[in-house]
Amino acid sequence: MSELINFDGLKDMAALLELLPERKKRMKKASAEPQTGDAMAALARALHPELQRLVIADVRQEAAGARVFRLVSDMESGTAAPAVFRAGQYLSLKIDISGVRVARPYSISSSPADAADGGFYEITIRKKDGGFLSEHAWKEWRVGTKIEASGPAGFFCVEPLRDARHIVGLAGGSGITPFRSMLKDIVETGADVKFTLLYGVNRPDEIMFKSDLEAFAAQAPDRINVHFVCCEPDAAWCGPTGFLTADSIRKLAGDPAGKSFFICGPQAMYSFLETELKQFELPKRRVRREVFGETADVSAHPDYPTDAAGKSFSMTVHCGSETTVIPANSSESALVALERAGIAPPSECRSGECGFCASILMNGKVFVIPETDRRRLAAKKFDVFHPCSSYPVTDIEVKVPLDKS
Amino acid sequence: MAEGKKAKLGGACDAVIIGAGNGGLAAALALAVRGAKPLVLEQHNAPGGFATSFVRGRFEFEAALHELSSIGPENNKGGVRRFLEDEGGVDIDWVPIPEAYRVILTDSGMDARLPFGEAPFIDAIEEKVPGSREPLTRYFALCREVSGALGLLAKTASNPSPKRIMKDLKKFVAESADPFDDARRNASNVVTFLRTLPKTVDEVTLKMGIPPKAVDLLYPYWCYLGIPMSRMNFTIWAAMLIDYIDYGAWIPRLRSQEMSYAIEARVRELGGRVEYNTRVDRVLVERGRVKGVVTASGETIKTSAVIANTSPTQLYGSLVSPASEAPAAALRNVNSRKLGGAGFVVYLGLDASPVELGVNDYGYFISKTMNTDAVYGSMEKLDLVDMQATICLNNAIPDCSPPGTTIISMTTLYKPGVWDAVKPKEYAALKNRLADAMISQFDDALGTDIRSRVEEIEVATPATFARYARSFNGGIYGYELDPWDSIIPRILSEKDESYIKGLEVAGGFATMGHGFSSSLISGRSAGLKTLAGLGG
Structure with a gap:
């Protein structure tokens, strides 16, 4: 329409008539090789494999009747290397127990560097935590036992764009496992973050990874602090005692303002700490909790x-x-x-x-x-x-x- | 799973749809409302493909949708709304987007808020750039003619006869053989349509006498098509612009996941089946005809009709089995076309209200400049891209997150291949670095401080889109819409480029191009073609 736009009409018509020939020409010229590769699908599979076939390479005893199972990739079954993970993540282990396939999540207690370049994962299981799978693991798992696992999963990770530069970890019982991974990671990567770990236990002999945690603090004294807090101390105990409360947290970790709190422990500890942390009037973004698996007694819910x-x-x-x-x-x-x-x-x-x-x-x-x-x-x-x-x-x-x- | 108890899908069905993305669901709906019983196989555990959402803490994030076109209000429904509601019987709670967009160009300091509706849209530009009204009014009239003609042809296209379209077009060309016969050209908007058909957006727009600063305000939607204006076909641009400005933009109240679950539930209600965790690894073809599909767990389902909600690049490159059944012409076809951009999105849950944050608009296009070639060029490096398209969901749906909180998502694009060399162990740090830069890009442009209020953050990369939606190389757009590969050449070539009997493509890589609305429309059309093939 000439009053709207002034085109060189004849040339436009010619161009239109050339569109389809141009399309045909381009297609004729193109390669007939199928594109089978997809780099992003490959990256996604490497980061999030649907299934990792692993094999137990080592079993070692930890305190509090826990065992640390070291898992490496089961080359024979086609898993080349353990997938990369972020400290704080878990694996969902898929186990056949007398014909029933069950899945249970376990935090990885080793560090991302341990898993790098065909390394290993460690998961730590306490027998006293009971349950279908831990009993089975205790009885059946030996060096050489094959284990199937999901890719690394979960969101209980330090996130620099969200969390404060100073993190306070509140661990209870076997909830220490993701924190071991986080502290080891901080030592190994030199991450620019301060971490104060408060580890609450009932009795002194329930402290898992005591020497490891102390070693991490010694290796990065300006960044890592570890305090063990015991409810029922014995005569030899000289550290802080009682539950992890608002008072003891403030005393050991300092002013809570401007810090991020990470909590992992038994269900009872969450509800207790929820009340305690209220006193700090922290914004929600400053408190992260690991999910705690299935609820033990659902009928107790109000x-x-x-x-x-x-x-x-x-x-x-x-x-x-x-x-x-x-x-x-x-x-x-x-x-x-x-x-x-x-x-x-x-x-x-x-x-x-x-x-x-x-x-x-x-x-x-x-x-x-x-x-x-x-x-x-x-x-x-x-x-x-x-x-x-x-x-x-x-x-x-x-x-x-x-x-x- | 206990031995010998593997659940089966059942050995045969009329039509198998690979993928429950927008295209696949629309195809299933189109079939199911006409009495067919499609079987939809989806590798993920929820419907939608990109039309999905996810929960972190107390926030539920929209995964991909910024806004749908062709919805419109109850009393003036657009094509997509008519399809879903009137034809499909799918009930979705649609929410209008308050304004077209806010555009901030950081190099020049241009900052404008543009409303929907042609007159208010032009008024807003005139206010920022005096002298724009007259050329923009002509420009909109031109776009409207093109859009109208495309609408006419789209109606013909739904009654699938490329031959007929070709015949019509030839007639139009013949009738307007004399380009100086104004009376004849005025008689039909199809002439304008034809004359602009081979043009790029720049070729048409920059001849209209619109002041350059006004062009800057007019162009931001370019990033929804993701190809620079020097190459983007004018026809599809005109249709998109008119659709948004006339019908406004809409989103489902409960995120795009509401739309995908609603369609899925309706398909099941009508007797179709939708199965999750079921990846299709092979499409069985014999002598140029579809015979069935094979799932990742090894089950074969016999069928004579398959609708693939995937890219033809994947379809012919790795799904068609045996590989010898992928014709060389089909492989040349997909290899001649350019893959569109791969997605990168930063999702933020913030612990302050939009007002407290100073984030008062729904959709932001924040860009260094509106030189689309330069911005497109910045997508070729693994670094901060010059443009982000950002939405603040609360400014369309105030209660989408708890009181005193805000949801913001920032999207940008990378060219295919840019992420190819990324190693798994560098991945988390890379995501973090780019997300960090995009947050600064936003805060610097708006003078806000969203950075200090982050309660939840998640980042989706091309690998994320490849993981959840199996999109080829993490692409979120289909083939680029150059003039030779825009909608009309595609429609006109459909018959020539149909390589395997019983096989249709739906979704962002299909004829209508990418975007939620286009994928839904192409899915419907794939369903109709399949139905015709079934003798329905």
Whole structure:
């Protein structure tokens, strides 16, 4: 339209008529080699392998009746090297126990440098923590035992763009494991961060990694401080005593203002520390908590519908083109029932966080612990639930995704 | 899994859709509402592809969507909304974006807030750059003609007959053989359409007498197509500009994940099936016809129709099996085309309100300059890119995060290959360095201090998009829309470039180009073509 735009009309028409020939010409000239490689898919697989085939290279005794299992890649099965991880992350171990495949998350207690260039991971398991898997590990795991694991996962990591330059770690019991990784990492990388670790134990002999932690502090005295705090000290104890409280934290770690707090320990410790830390009036961004796995006694939750306690329900499970009816106890997560029946979807965190086990609740009701309900808003709207953190309170009918394997 | 209890998908079905991204879900919906029973196989554990969200702490982040075009309000629905609601019966709570965008050019200090609607949009530019009104008014009229003609052709295209389109186009060309016959050219906006068809955006726009500073304010949407204006085809630009300015932009209230779950639920309700954790590794082809697919767990599903919500580069390069069934012409086709940008996004959950932070707009285009060649050039290095497209979700949906908090996400692009040499052990530090620079880029441009209020941070890289959506090399855009590879040449070549019977492509790499709306439309069209092939 000449009043809108002034083109050289004839040439424009010619150009139009050349568009398709140009397209054909370009395609004719191009290579016929298939592009099979995809560097970003390869990087993603290296960072987040769906499955790592590992083998136990060493087992050593740690204090408090813990064992440290050193895992290296199982070259024979095709895993070339352990995937890179960030200090504070965990592995979800996939174990077959008498025909039932279960998955449990364990923090990596070794450092990223240990895993680099075909190195190793260490995970540390205390027998007294009990549970299906730790008992099995204790009985069956030897040097040479093959273990399958997820890629490194989890968000309990120091993040320079978010966290303060001075971090206070609050550890309880076997919750020390990710902190061992973090401190070792700070020593090895020379990271520009201060870390004060307060490690609370019941008795002196429950301190794990005592000499390691002391060595890290000695190697980086200007950056790392470690304090052991004991509830029931013996006569030889000369350190601080009692629980980790607001007072003892302030005394050992100094003014809480401007510091980031990282907490990992047993469930009881979280609720206790939550109250204590309130006194510091810290912004939420200054407090990070590791997820704590499945809730020990869901019926103790104040919102739990009490009439469901101690009952057994039926769960109708659609998976692929198959339908199965299985029993489900109200005291156990839906994931446990699915695992027992051998139809569990993949899972990693067992804390409601990662969404790997996401399934559809077609009928019936489940109780989801509000504090650990990390479902997306749309997932809730469309009846998606995470079996690992959902407890049946009626008969239920669900659609679970296939396992990848 | 206990031995011998492996769940099966069932051996055969009418149509298999590979991938539950926007294109795959739209294809499934188009099929399911017409009585077909598609089987959608998705490698991830949730629907959506890029149309997804994720939770960190007390924040739920939108993964990819900035805004959808072609939605429009209830009383003036755009094409995508009509498809989803009226045709598909999918109920989504749409929220309008308050304004087109705020553009900040850091070199010149230009800072402008542009509203939707042609008149207010032109007013806002005129206010910043006097003398823009007249040429911009002509420019919009031109864009509107092109957009209208494309709409006409798109309607023909949904009744798939490239032959017919070709015939129509030839007729139009013949009828306007005399370029100086103004009366005839005025008679049809198709003439304008045809004349601008081979042009780049610059070739058309820079001849209109629009002051250069006004062009700077007009161009920011370029980054949604990701190819510099010296190469971007004018037709698709005009259509996109008019769509946004006329219909506004919209997002689902519960993030784009609401849209993907809503479509998925509707597909299941209509008898379709959607299976997760199910990656398709091979598309079986025999003598040029689709025979089935094989999943990563080794299960074969027989089918005569496959819709691939993936790039043809991957499809012909590694999915078609045996490899000898990938025709040389198909491989030449994908190799001749340029892959679009790979994504890099910084997601921030901040512990202050937007007002406290001084972040009062929804969409920001922050760029050194609006020299799109220079900005595009900066995407070729593994360093801070000259432009970021940033959204503050709370300024469209105030309660999207808890009171006193804010969600911001900053997006930029890298050219394919830029990330190829990154080693896993450098990865975390690299992410951090680039995210750090983008936060400074934002704070410096706005004079804000979001840096000190970070409660949650997550960073998505090309590897992240490759991981969750299997996008080829982490690309978030499809093939670049040069004039020779823009929508019309693609439509006109569809028949010639259909290499395997029973195989259609949906999503950002399909005919309509990338973007949420385009992918939904191309998915619908792939569904319709498949249905025609099934004899439905």
